[in-house]
Structures are given as structure tokens and as C-alpha cells.
Amino acid sequence: MQKRPILLSILDAASIIVLAVSTYLALVFAPTEAVMGQVQRVFYFHIGTAWVGLLGFVIAAVAGIAYLITKNTRWDRFEVAAVEVSTVFFFITIVLGSIWARPAWNTWWTWDPRLTTAAITELIYIAYFMLRQGIEDPEKRARFGAVYTLLGGISAPITFMVIRLFRTIHPVIIGSANANQEKMSMTGDMKVAFFFGLFAFTVIFIDLIWHRIRLGSLEEKVEQLKLKVSM
Amino acid sequence: MNSKSEGRMQKAESGHPSFFKATLAIIQKDLAAEFRSFELISAMLVFSLLVIIIFNFALELDVKVRESVTSGVLWTTFAFAGTLGLNRSMSVEKDRGCMDGLLLAPVDRSVIYFGKAISNLIFMLIVEAIVLPVYSLLYNVNLFRLDLVGVILLGSIGYAAVGTLLSTMSAQTRTREVLLPILLFPVAMPVLLSSVKASGGLLIGAEFAEILAPLNLLIVYDIIFVAIAFMVFDYVVEE
Numbered sequence: 001m002q003k004r005p006i007l008l009s010i011l012d013a014a015s016i017i018v019l020a021v022s023t024y025l026a027l028v029f030a031p032t033e034a035v036m037g038q039v040q041r042v043f044y045f046h047i048g049t050a051w052v053g054l055l056g057f058v059i060a061a062v063a064g065i066a067y068l069i070t071k072n073t074r075w076d077r078f079e080v081a082a083v084e085v086s087t088v089f090f091f092i093t094i095v096l097g098s099i100w101a102r103p104a105w106n107t108w109w110t111w112d113p114r115l116t117t118a119a120i121t122e123l124i125y126i127a128y129f130m131l132r133q134g135i136e137d138p139e140k141r142a143r144f145g146a147v148y149t150l151l152g153g154i155s156a157p158i159t160f161m162v163i164r165l166f167r168t169i170h171p172v173i174i175g176s177a178n179a180n181q182e183k184m185s186m187t188g189d190m191k192v193a194f195f196f197g198l199f200a201f202t203v204i205f206i207d208l209i210w211h212r213i214r215l216g217s218l219e220e221k222v223e224q225l226k227l228k229v230s231m
Numbered sequence: 232m233n234s235k236s237e238g239r240m241q242k243a244e245s246g247h248p249s250f251f252k253a254t255l256a257i258i259q260k261d262l263a264a265e266f267r268s269f270e271l272i273s274a275m276l277v278f279s280l281l282v283i284i285i286f287n288f289a290l291e292l293d294v295k296v297r298e299s300v301t302s303g304v305l306w307t308t309f310a311f312a313g314t315l316g317l318n319r320s321m322s323v324e325k326d327r328g329c330m331d332g333l334l335l336a337p338v339d340r341s342v343i344y345f346g347k348a349i350s351n352l353i354f355m356l357i358v359e360a361i362v363l364p365v366y367s368l369l370y371n372v373n374l375f376r377l378d379l380v381g382v383i384l385l386g387s388i389g390y391a392a393v394g395t396l397l398s399t400m401s402a403q404t405r406t407r408e409v410l411l412p413i414l415l416f417p418v419a420m421p422v423l424l425s426s427v428k429a430s431g432g433l434l435i436g437a438e439f440a441e442i443l444a445p446l447n448l449l450i451v452y453d454i455i456f457v458a459i460a461f462m463v464f465d466y467v468v469e470e
Binding site: 068117127130132144 | 467
């Protein structure tokens with residue numbers, strides 16, 4: 001196995017530090033929200049994980065296109081890493097949202113368009129892993145995976161259009177809200193915690209993807225060795 | 232078999248069959264095979280009626296409930312019956328080695344895609360054309376409206392477009408039939424969602440402005456799915 005690059009080790013350490021700082025900013029530094037109280041603090045991580053979750057899905061679609069064009073397995077490993085890490089982050093987003101929704105909306109889950117489409121997006125990427133599992137030939141697996149991430153990447157944006165198309169009770173953070181939608185307004189300290197949260201999760205996201213890509217190349221090696229033994 | 236001999240005939244005539252002619256040949260082949268046995272359409276049809284009956288028990292479709300859920304019941308039925316048809320039409324090609332024959336034909340790969348997608352669409356439309364009057368009769372609502380038929384046509388186009396691509400993929404996996412609905416339903420959700428919204432709006436007599444948003448979304452996703460499937464189909468049938 002290749003030796004772990006120094007940059008990766010630095011990134012590991014940086015991830016732990018920014019996560020700790022971000023936790024401090026969210027739980028202690030940011031002022032308590034006037035209406036929602038302490039539970040609003042979940043929002044800093046909710047946005048952070050949502051951001052990297054969706055970023056990963058977009059990256060995966062781009063990597064999928066790159067694979068279809070170049071047929072280089074490196075892109076396939078990148079795509080798998082992005083989807084896998086993002087699926088976990090997106091799941092965390094949904095769980096954190098649920099925790100916030102319990103006191104705010106008085107329910108863990110409601111069939112609001114935004115929540116429904118988020119659940120569908122998550123299911124698309126779970127289906128992606130089921131598709132890959134069902135194919136033995138690595139080359140075909142990569143090809144089909146790329147096509148499916150592309151389709152998923154097209155279907156997912158509806159998650160964001162839906163908030164403007166249909167009436168929803170989910171608060172709007174970025175962009176302008178309709179008159180009947182809740183708009184969150186943040187004070188300066190809240191903004192610090194908010195943007196640092198975005199930054200922290202981006203660092204962690206890159207770190208995890210890097211590890212997953214390295215794991216992917218090991219997996220490939222194991223697969224090749226297995227083939228050699230069986231022959 | 233039919234398609235191969237027809238393809239050859241056309242080749243003998245003009246050297247290379249035109250895109251349109253070749254697509255038509257594949258559709259003709261599928262329809263001819265289907266109209267000899269009625270395997271697919273009869274299975275889809277009986278299945279659709281069973282789904283409607285199950286909904287009748289599950290939701291107790293009395294007059295009041297019916298008004299709000301008719302479009303949902305219809306689209307669930309079409310989606311389920313659609314996967315049944317998509318699975319069957321692709322596994323037939325795969326099992327009997329017809330797919331290899333199609334791939335050997337001297338035509339562009341996208342011809343195969345459009346041929347299969349259009350014949351899948353035709354099967355869906357035939358089933359829908361029978362289910363609609365039956366539903367109207369059973370529940371005493373008039374579903375014979377030009378605008379509703381238009382929405383159903385648009386929804387079926389999007390569904391068949393992305394369904395044909397995904398069924399080609401799922402037919403080549405280990406889990407096959409089981410996998411198609413899992414792959415298809417979440418991806419086709421924009422189409423299903425907007426179809427349900429648009430036809431639901433039509434049925435309760437909403438104003439056109441209210442139906443416009445889902446209708447736009449439906450048309451946009453129809454175009455996107457057809458275009459994407461057309462572009463990537465090559466990679467899905469490559470050997």
C-alpha cells in the first residue's frame with residue numbers, strides 16, 4: 001500500500017480541529033435564538049452537512065460524466081467516494097432536521113415537499129449502491145454507476161426548485177423567500193458560526209473523500225488478487 | 232427475429248436504413264410480437280385492475296375521498312403497471328438473445344433506444360386507454376377529458392423515456408426485476424409528482440394558472456429525460 005501522504009495527515013488533524021471549533025461556535029459562541037431557543041443550534045450542523053451532502057452528489061455526477069468520456073477508473077473511484085460520503089452526510093442532515101422539527105413543528109416528520117424530496121434524493125443514492133452491488137464486471141459496474149449518478153444529479157435539483165414551486169413550511173436560508181415563507185435572519189455572531197460550520201464540513205468532506213478514494217484503490221487491488229488466486 | 236429480417240431487407244433496398252425507418256422497424260417488431268400473444272398487455276391490464284381494487288379496499292374510495300385521491304390512484308396504478316411492462320419487454324430481449332441481434336444491426340444505437348422506448352410507451356398508453364374508462368365506469372367519474380388525456384400522455388412519455396434506459400440497465404444485473412422499481416421510482420419522481428399534481432388539479436377543476444407550474448415541470452423533465460437517455464444509451468448496451 002502507498003504510504004499515507006503528509007498532506008492527508010495534516011488534513012486529518014485539521015478536520016478534528018475545525019469540527020471542535022465549529023461545535024464550540026454552534027453550542028456556546030452563537031447567541032440563543034429568540035423564538036426557537038436552544039434547539040435552533042442544530043441548524044449550524046444541519047446546513048453544514050446538507051451543503052456537503054449535495055456538493056458530493058453534484059461532484060459525483062461530474063465524475064460520472066468524466067468517467068464515461070475518459071473510461072479512467074480513477075474517476076469511478078472518485079464518484080463512489082463522493083456518493084458514499086455524501087449519502088451519510090445527507091442522512092445526518094435529515095436526522096438533524098428531524099430533531100429541530102420536533103419542537104418547531106411539533107412532529108418528527110411531515111410530508112412537506114422539501115422533506116419528501118430530500119428523502120427521495122437519499123433513496124436515489126441508496127439505489128445507486130444496490131445497482132453497483134448487482135453487477136460483477138467492474139467495468140460495467142463503473143459505466144452503469146456513472147449513468148445512474150448522472151440521472152440522479154438531474155433528478156435531485158427538484159429538491160431545490162420545489163421550495164419555490166410548491167408551498168412549503170421549510171424555512172428559507174439562502175435566496176429570497178416568498179411572502180408566505182419563513183425567512184431566517186441571523187445576527188453577526190450567528191453568521192460566524194454558520195459560515196465556519198460550512199467551512200468545517202467542507203474540510204471534513206474532502207478528508208473523508210480522500211480516504212475513501214484510497215480505500216477504493218485497495219479494494220480494486222483485492223479484487224484483482226482474488227481473480228488471480230481463482231484462476 | 233422479425234426485426235433482423237426486416238433490417239436486412241431494408242439494408243438490401245437502400246444500403247443503410249434511415250433513422251426513422253429503423254426505429255419504425257423495431258416498434259413494428261415489438262408490436263407484432265405482442266399482438267400475437269398479448270402476454271404483456273394482458274398482464275399489465277389485469278395487474279392495473281387489481282391495484283385499483285386494492286386501493287378501493289385500502290382507501291375506502293367513497294365519493295368524498297375519491298375526489299382528492301383519484302389522480303394519485305391512477306398514477307400509482309400506471310407506474311406499477313409500467314414497471315411490469317418495462318421489465319418484461321427488456322428481459323425478453325435479453326433472455327432470447329434478441330438484444331445481441333439488435334446490437335448487430337447496422338443502425339445507430341439510439342435507434343434501438345427510441346424503438347424500445349416508443350413501443351413501451353405504446354403498451355403503457357394501451358393499458359391506460361382501457362383503465363381510464365373502466366375507472367370512470369366503476370367510480371362514476373368522467374375521466375374522458377382532452378386535457379387530462381394530454382397530461383397522462385406527457386407523464387407516460389417521461390416515464391417510458393427514463394424507464395426504458397433503466398430497465399436496460401437492470402436487465403443486466405444480478406437482481407434484475409427486483410431492481411427496476413428501486414432504480415426507477417426515485418429518479419422518475421419529478422415526472423410522477425408533476426403528473427399527479429397536474430391531473431389532480433384538472434380533476435378538481437382548479438384554475439389553469441395553478442396547473443401551469445407542475446405542467447411546466449413535467450414538460451421540462453420529459454425533454455431532459457429523453458435527451459439524457461438518448462445520449463447515454465450507448466454506454467448502457469456496450470459490451
